[in-house]
Amino acid sequence: MKTIQIEDESWRNWKTPRWKTAIARRKDGDQEQYSSPMAVAIAKGVIDRNHTLFDYGCGRGGDLRRLQLNGYQVDGFDPYWSPRGSVAGAEDLSLIYVLNVIEDAQERDELLRSVFGLCDRNLLVAVRIDNSNPHEEVTSKQTFQKYYADDELATILEDVLGREAIVRKLKTGIFVASHRHRLTVIPGSVAGAKSKPATAKAERSQQHDLNLRLVA
Numbered sequence: 001m002k003t004i005q006i007e008d009e010s011w012r013n014w015k016t017p018r019w020k021t022a023i024a025r026r027k028d029g030d031q032e033q034y035s036s037p038m039a040v041a042i043a044k045g046v047i048d049r050n051h052t053l054f055d056y057g058c059g060r061g062g063d064l065r066r067l068q069l070n071g072y073q074v075d076g077f078d079p080y081w082s083p084r085g086s087v088a089g090a091e092d093l094s095l096i097y098v099l100n101v102i103e104d105a106q107e108r109d110e111l112l113r114s115v116f117g118l119c120d121r122n123l124l125v126a127v128r129i130d131n132s133n134p135h136e137e138v139t140s141k142q143t144f145q146k147y148y149a150d151d152e153l154a155t156i157l158e159d160v161l162g163r164e165a166i167v168r169k170l171k172t173g174i175f176v177a178s179h180r181h182r183l184t185v186i187p188g189s190v191a192g193a194k195s196k197p198a199t200a201k202a203e204r205s206q207q208h209d210l211n212l213r214l215v216a
């Protein structure tokens with residue numbers, strides 16, 4: 001199992017109070033609501049009960065608790081809300097609304113690289129989006145928020161994670177970067193296979209056409 005050491009109380013070095021961005025979600029019957037990226041990833045089969053999941057930057061832990069109650073093999077970590085000295089990887093890893101609260105681009109890239117290295121299969125990434133006006137702002141609570149454009153996030157994921165990552169958009173602001181070596185082509189789905197695509201974007205769309213699926 002891959003692990004990374006986490007600097008104790010790293011949150012004390014943050015330039016803004018990022019922990020304040022973590023919200024408690026409303027109840028859905030007697031359970032907390034999933035974050036919308038987690039609900040989408042489950043609905044699309046990216047996250048399932050057959051694979052271990054690590055929720056990185058889990059905030060107040062709402063997704064974690066609901067997943068555990070529903071039989072998912074899940075653990076999580078947050079530097080402020082759920083600190084620990086080291087973090088062990090899992091098959092899948094979620095990074096939900098974390099990148100957009102980090103003020104520094106280099107730190108965002110380094111975090112992406114290290115969490116992709118911690119998972120064996122799917123990295124689920126969700127960020128705040130403003131496609132018509134991507135921007136950064138400091139809120140009234142003095143927290144930082146970066147609003148991405150979907151294309152910008154796709155390009156960052158491809159550039160930072162490199163050729164080992166296959167990047168797919170699930171929905172606006174919700175992307176999956178899958179480890180290439182865990183992908184296979186469903187038999188019979190390559191009849192219309194196209195020639196080698198010229199760009200990463202073209203490759204992403206070709207992979208979609210070829211109906212690539214993750215294998216366990």
Ligand SMILES: C[S@@+](CC[C@H](N)C(=O)[O-])C[C@H]1O[C@@H](n2cnc3c(N)ncnc32)[C@H](O)[C@@H]1O
Pocket residue numbers: 018019020021022023035056057058059060061062078079080081095096097098101102111
């Ligand atoms: C907007 S909250 C999202 C929490 C949770 N994922 C959710 O969707 O409810 C952002 C969280 O990222 C955490 N965070 C900030 N920087 C981080 C880092 N470098 N590594 C891990 N978590 C971080 C903060 O403590 C905060 O709880």
